[in-house]
Amino acid sequence: MIALEKRPQPSAFWSYAAPLVAVILTMIFGAALFAALGKPPLEALSKIFWEPLFGEFSFFYLPQLLVKGAPLVAIALGLSLGFKAGIWNIGAEGQYIIGAICGAAVALAMYPSEARWLVFPAMLIAGAFGGFAWAMIPGILRVKFGTNEILVSLMLVYVAEQLLASMALGAMKNPEGMGFPGSRNMSQMDAATSWISQSNGMHWGVVIALIAVIFAYILFARHILGFQIKLAGQAPRAAAFSGVNPARLILFCLGTSGALAGIAGLTEVSGPAGIVSIDFNVGYGFTAIIVAFLGRLHPVGILLAGGLMALTYIGGDIAQSSLGLPGAAIQVFQGFLLFALLAVDVLTNYRVRLVQRGAA
Amino acid sequence: MTDTLMTLDGLTKAYPGVVANSDVSFEIGKGEVHALLGENGAGKSTLVKTIYGLVKPDSGTMTLEDTPFAPAEPRAARAAGIAMVFQHFSLFEALDVAENVALGMENPPPLRDLAQRIKEVSETYGLPLDPSRIVGDLSAGERQRVEIIRCLLQDPKVLIMDEPTSVLTPQEVEILFETLRKLKAEGTAILYISHKLEEIRSLCDNATILRLGQVVATCDPRQTSAREMAELMVGGTLHVPEREAKVDGDVLMQINGLNAKSPAEFGTSLKDITLEIRAGDVIGIGGVAGNGQDELLGALSGEITTAAGQIFFGGRDIGHLPPDARRTLGICAAPEERMGHAAAPDMSLTENAALTARKRKGLTKNGFLNWGKARGFAEEVIERFDVRTPGPGNAARSLSGGNLQKFVIGREILQDPQVLVVNQPTWGVDASAAAAIRQALLDLAAKGAAVIVISQDLDELMEISDSFAALNEGRLSKPRPARGLTVEEIGLMLGGAHDMEVAHVD
Numbered sequence: 007m008i009a010l011e012k013r014p015q016p017s018a019f020w021s022y023a024a025p026l027v028a029v030i031l032t033m034i035f036g037a038a039l040f041a042a043l044g045k046p047p048l049e050a051l052s053k054i055f056w057e058p059l060f061g062e063f064s065f066f067y068l069p070q071l072l073v074k075g076a077p078l079v080a081i082a083l084g085l086s087l088g089f090k091a092g093i094w095n096i097g098a099e100g101q102y103i104i105g106a107i108c109g110a111a112v113a114l115a116m117y118p119s120e121a122r123w124l125v126f127p128a129m130l131i132a133g134a135f136g137g138f139a140w141a142m143i144p145g146i147l148r149v150k151f152g153t154n155e156i157l158v159s160l161m162l163v164y165v166a167e168q169l170l171a172s173m174a175l176g177a178m179k180n181p182e183g184m185g186f187p188g189s190r191n192m193s194q195m196d197a198a199t200s201w202i203s204q205s206n207g208m209h210w211g212v213v214i215a216l217i218a219v220i221f222a223y224i225l226f227a228r229h230i231l232g233f234q235i236k237l238a239g240q241a242p243r244a245a246a247f248s249g250v251n252p253a254r255l256i257l258f259c260l261g262t263s264g265a266l267a268g269i270a271g272l273t274e275v276s277g278p279a280g281i282v283s284i285d286f287n288v289g290y291g292f293t294a295i296i297v298a299f300l301g302r303l304h305p306v307g308i309l310l311a312g313g314l315m316a317l318t319y320i321g322g323d324i325a326q327s328s329l330g331l332p333g334a335a336i337q338v339f340q341g342f343l344l345f346a347l348l349a350v351d352v353l354t355n356y357r358v359r360l361v362q363r364g365a366a
Numbered sequence: 367m368t369d370t371l372m373t374l375d376g377l378t379k380a381y382p383g384v385v386a387n388s389d390v391s392f393e394i395g396k397g398e399v400h401a402l403l404g405e406n407g408a409g410k411s412t413l414v415k416t417i418y419g420l421v422k423p424d425s426g427t428m429t430l431e432d433t434p435f436a437p438a439e440p441r442a443a444r445a446a447g448i449a450m451v452f453q454h455f456s457l458f459e460a461l462d463v464a465e466n467v468a469l470g471m472e473n474p475p476p477l478r479d480l481a482q483r484i485k486e487v488s489e490t491y492g493l494p495l496d497p498s499r500i501v502g503d504l505s506a507g508e509r510q511r512v513e514i515i516r517c518l519l520q521d522p523k524v525l526i527m528d529e530p531t532s533v534l535t536p537q538e539v540e541i542l543f544e545t546l547r548k549l550k551a552e553g554t555a556i557l558y559i560s561h562k563l564e565e566i567r568s569l570c571d572n573a574t575i576l577r578l579g580q581v582v583a584t585c586d587p588r589q590t591s592a593r594e595m596a597e598l599m600v601g602g603t604l605h606v607p608e609r610e611a612k613v614d615g616d617v618l619m620q621i622n623g624l625n626a627k628s629p630a631e632f633g634t635s636l637k638d639i640t641l642e643i644r645a646g647d648v649i650g651i652g653g654v655a656g657n658g659q660d661e662l663l664g665a666l667s668g669e670i671t672t673a674a675g676q677i678f679f680g681g682r683d684i685g686h687l688p689p690d691a692r693r694t695l696g697i698c699a700a701p702e703e704r705m706g707h708a709a710a711p712d713m714s715l716t717e718n719a720a721l722t723a724r725k726r727k728g729l730t731k732n733g734f735l736n737w738g739k740a741r742g743f744a745e746e747v748i749e750r751f752d753v754r755t756p757g758p759g760n761a762a763r764s765l766s767g768g769n770l771q772k773f774v775i776g777r778e779i780l781q782d783p784q785v786l787v788v789n790q791p792t793w794g795v796d797a798s799a800a801a802a803i804r805q806a807l808l809d810l811a812a813k814g815a816a817v818i819v820i821s822q823d824l825d826e827l828m829e830i831s832d833s834f835a836a837l838n839e840g841r842l843s844k845p846r847p848a849r850g851l852t853v854e855e856i857g858l859m860l861g862g863a864h865d866m867e868v869a870h871v872d
């Protein structure tokens with residue numbers, strides 16, 4: 007019989023090896039899934055994992071990797087703060103939308119100003135503030151009234167989506183757009199675009215995501231706040247004894263993750279997306295939850311996980327168009343990644359032992 | 367009691383860096399109360415966890431009633447008739463007593479019947495307990511009763527008790543012993559771990575003494591003095607705490623009519639507590655657990671903030687200050703529950719050092735932690751308080767109970783507090799380490815700090831306190847000089863114990 011024995015200390019080896027093993031398991035599972043769908047499994051895998059990185063058209067796909075990875079990493083980093091402390095912000099998608107709307111509002115209001123030094127920073131601040139404020143709603147409700155932040159933040163996603171639709175069709179509609187739904191294209195405004203180099207996929211969201219990785223790393227490695235976040239998640243009573251103020255911690259974690267999601271939304275809308283449209287949001291805020299866990303809530307892990315996730319998106323698209331794999335199969339494949347990780351994760355804290363069934 | 371019920375033969379278990387048990391062999395007879403003695407970290411808990419199927423030995427065998435016994439998991443051990451009361455509670459705080467008991471059973475009866483059974487057993491054995499209370503709101507002593515009753519419901523052949531009395535008052539201990547003697551008369555074997563040697567002398571038939579994982583001696587506790595046993599355990603002579611002449615200091619802290627609601631639903635609120643704390647004072651506060659001890663410590667440490675005008679430190683009203691600010695002023699505390707309250711089990715000792723010491727030890731600068739310094743402080747605590755562990759990088763949960771206690775107390779004492787509040791400072795600590803902790807408390811007082819010791823161990827309080835007060839249902843009696851207090855006077859002050867009878871045993 008197989009038994010699990012709790013390890014006295016979490017295994018350092020497995021905490022690094024688990025994500026790798028999970029990826030390998032996912033590949034095996036994916037191969038089986040694709041084969042069952044009647045597609046050549048190895049070719050499908052190589053389309054997903056190899057083609058975007060090293061294939062003939064990688065010059066086209068690599069920039070996309072940055073574009074897709076940056077919002078995932080930025081949002082997941084923010085979420086990881088709360089997740090470590092046991093504070094569950096599930097509504098990053100909503101904060102992402104509101105950030106985009108607020109930032110775009112600034113850009114559109116200042117149009118056609120050409121003062122980039124003024125417009126873009128103001129957009130950044132507005133975007134961060136929008137996401138922050140949207141996340142403060144579940145934060146303050148939880149602190150003041152003990153509501154569940156999971157539900158509140160999630161439901162605010164739907165509110166944000168309605169708001170987005172009304173903006174795209176109403177207040178922010180391009181007056182010169184000939185009735186076309188959606189705002190003016192900000193990626194073409196020199197003062198407002200987040201692009202640094204479109205052909206390389208570089209925009210300010212990428213830069214900010216990378217800076218955020220460094221900050222988060224320092225926060226957890228050295229700063230008292232990172233320590234308190236970990237403590238509150240692991241042993242709430244000990245945290246209170248140590249002097250952690252739970253209300254402040256909740257507001258900090260939710261606020262920071264909201265602001266990061268807001269910035270991600272803003273840099274997306276003023277760059278890769280360009281316009282405020284009904285279907286502007288594509289679920290980064292939800293996928294980032296997977297990225298956060300896949301990266302083991304560790305900043306560097308999240309960076310790698312965000313890259314991996316972006317890869318499966320892009321590679322999935324390739325497989326979809328060139329092999330005719332159904333989109334749902336790609337989603338199952340991505341979902342399995344998280345599932346495999348959670349399963350393998352058990353090995354970090356437990357050791358598997360073969361034991362003979364209890365004699366007695 | 368001559369029939370052998372269980373034998374252990376050559377049990378060995380090594381952890382990284384330590385051999386917890388090395389070639390341990392002995393026998394336990396039917397109806398025998400067998401004591402397992404040894405210093406903190408000697409390997410007692412590891413040994414009984416092996417019997418209970420929680421730890422798999424590296425080598426060695428066991429037999430139970432002459433058949434080989436190698437439980438793969440606690441369930442198998444329980445099915446074979448082994449029951450265990452743990453040193454650290456294994457209860458779910460969010461569930462009530464009956465639900466917790468049900469969780470430990472193979473085929474739990476409907477909850478209502480179970481509640482009835484719990485009531486019966488608790489009455490038979492004189493361990494008052496309401497099955498519908500939420501465990502999170504119970505005191506340590508009451509949680510212990512849940513564990514004991516959970517075991518008794520199983521009708522065990524071998525009952526293992528890992529330091530069951532550490533958190534009980536003398537009256538409660540007497541009640542428990544009546545229970546155990548009754549079980550013994552019914553033929554149950556009891557494997558009993560305790561650091562309270564006088565208890566062992568009055569209860570146990572045989573004793574096996576472990577040191578560094580090995581059996582170093584066996585003795586008949588009824589024929590051996592407590593001091594002799596303690597010396598067998600440490601392999602040296604025992605030091606008795608002593609203090610220099612008491613200094614009469616200024617008032618450091620003043621508690622004036624303190625009222626505080628307990629944050630726990632069924633906790634005991636503090637009612638009108640008044641106490642003057644002077645430099646150099648050691649104030650002993652006795653009483654049965656669950657009478658406001660946790661709350662009193664919380665109100666002093668800052669975990670519970672209070673209305674203005676109730677707590678003053680150096681003339682300043684500090685009732686609203688959170689724990690960190692109070693530590694900065696010089697008020698440190700060590701709560702009773704070390705796992706999860708005083709220390710974070712999954713964090714390293716270095717991180718646990720930073721948990722409370724960052725302000726007074728200057729472990730942070732502009733909010734940035736200096737881990738090198740934290741590690742240095744953790745090493746200092748380990749060194750000065752003889753904490754047995756391979757090093758400060760080890761997780762708190764890998765320490766033996768007593769060693770973690772030494773670490774927690776040492777961490778506070780070495781911060782040089784002006785006022786130190788400790789709850790059950792020597793819970794689960796072996797005799798020589800307990801003496802060292804008491805000595806350290808006395809030394810701290812001799813340096814001019816005030817020490818408030820909350821404890822259920824009256825001997826401990828009498829040994830080190832200058833004045834004594836009793837906490838009963840959230841009220842504190844007027845402190846009296848401890849010297850010359852008689853047992854009867856203390857009993858009267860404790861008051862709360864009078865409604866407890868010794869178990870009725872037929």
Ligand SMILES: Nc1ncnc2c1ncn2[C@@H]1O[C@H](COP(=O)(O)OP(=O)(O)OP(=O)(O)O)[C@@H](O)[C@H]1O
Nearest residue numbers: 014381386406407408409410411412766767768769
């Ligand atoms: N899970 C573990 N991982 C690593 N080391 C452990 C583990 N459990 C116990 N140890 C070590 O094994 C030794 C024996 O520990 P054990 O808990 O058996 O001591 P004990 O005799 O019960 O002490 P105490 O009186 O303090 O409870 C100690 O050095 C302890 O640090």
Ligand SMILES: [Mg+2]
Nearest residue numbers: 411453766767
């Ligand atoms: Mg022990």
